[in-house]
Amino acid sequence: MSLTQLVHSGVVQVPLQFGGDLIGLAVLFLVLALVAAVLGASGVAGMSMAIAKWLVIIFVVLAIVTFIL
Structure with missing residues (x-):
């Protein structure tokens, strides 16, 4: 399920986890x-x-903790 909300039988379901953001940020900073x-900006x-x-x-670390628990 993505960031959108899912409506089923009049009940709005919101996901508890939004995955992929942490590794996406790591790739962005890389x-x-x-x-x-x-460009020569070493700092x-x-x-x-x-x-x-x-x-x-x-x-x-969070992936390992998630798989253990």
């Missing part, structure tokens, strides 16, 4: 880091790479 590195590239790395780590 692309930003690569573009900044090509922005380093910070974007660090943010992408932490988002991937958080994603992996």
Whole structure:
């Protein structure tokens, strides 16, 4: 189910989880880091790479916790 609401028998069902945002943000920051590195902005590239790395780590930890529980 996507971000849209599903109406069934007059009851509005709203999803409890919205998946895909964390890994999407990590890819976005990775692309930003690569573009900044090509353009010579090493500070922005380093910070974007660090943010992408932490988002991937958080994603992996949450995925492992989800599969265990």
